[in-house]
């Protein structure tokens with residue numbers, strides 16, 4: 001099954017919560033930091049990096065579209 005890489009520049013995240021509103025199954029706002037968080041993603045140089053499946057793609061694309069800071073990148 002095809003996988004897509006996702007990179008979220010969490011340093012530039014302002015914690016607006018738009019992403020978690022449209023993709024709450026996968027994307028949350030971390031209660032401590034107040035910033036974007038995705039379970040299973042790892043933090044690398046101030047970025048959240050992970051892989052998603054075809055099934056998750058729609059939700060992540062929606063989140064990327066509504067992100068006010070445009071920090072969610074999906075690599076296809």
Ligand code: SF4
Nearest residue numbers: 013014016017019067
């Ligand atoms: S929509 Fe963008 S800026 Fe807003 S919380 Fe999500 S990642 Fe951060």
